[in-house]
Amino acid sequence: MSRKIIYSQMVSLDGFIEGINGELDWSIPSDELFRFINKQEENIDTHLYGRKMYENMSIWPSKGQSPNASQEEKDWAKHWMNVKKYVISSKLKQEDLKWNTELLNGDMVSSVLQLKGTTGRDVSLGGAS
Numbered sequence: 159m160s161r162k163i164i165y166s167q168m169v170s171l172d173g174f175i176e177g178i179n180g181e182l183d184w185s186i187p188s189d190e191l192f193r194f195i196n197k198q199e200e201n202i203d204t205h206l207y208g209r210k211m212y213e214n215m216s217i218w219p220s221k222g223q224s225p226n227a228s229q230e231e232k233d234w235a236k237h238w239m240n241v242k243k244y245v246i247s248s249k250l251k252q253e254d255l256k257w258n259t260e261l262l263n264g265d266m267v268s269s270v271l272q273l274k275g276t277t278g279r280d281v282s283l284g285g286a287s
Contacts, residue, residue, distance in 0.1 A: 162280040163206070163270070166198075192230035199237050203279040206270070209247035211285030212259070219257060244273065 168187070169175050187195060207215065215238065221227060222235020243259040246269075252261045262269045273281065 161204075161274050161276065161278055163274055163283050164202070164280055165283045167284055189228050189230045192228070192234055196230060196233050196237065199234075199241075199282075201280050202282045203241055204273070204281040205238075205241055205243045206262075206273070206281055206283045207243065207245050208285040209245060209250055212243070212245045212247075212250075212255075215284075216257075244269075 167175060205215075218235040218238045222232050222239070224231075227235070239257055241258065243255075243257065244262045245255060245259060246262045246266055248263055250261060255261055262273075
């Protein structure tokens with residue numbers, strides 16, 4: 159059986175993903191929502207991002223270590239650090255990537271289909287573009 163690729167993105171009721179200046183601070187999840195997200199992630203072992211989404215998510219290594227982080231944020235950060243991540247980008251280089259992340263470039267359709275055909279849990283696809 160093939161892995162599912164599941165699109166997951168926080169979006170406002172009127173369809174916005176980011177603020178006028180690209181900020182994402184409006185969408186900071188509550189602990190309740192984080193518990194829901196963490197539960198959903200039990201079926202995910204791979205994240206697929208574009209460059210901007212990867213750069214936005216790169217706060218988690220330090221945010222998860224913050225003394226002000228909730229237990230839900232710490233749980234999410236630990237999961238995020240451990241899952242395999244792939245970034246689709248023509249601007250980034252492999253050496254720019256950290257935290258169990260590989261670069262995908264070239265024929266994206268073939269790359270994503272190959273990823274989908276590998277053994278594992280489902281893949282989360284995030285980002286606006």
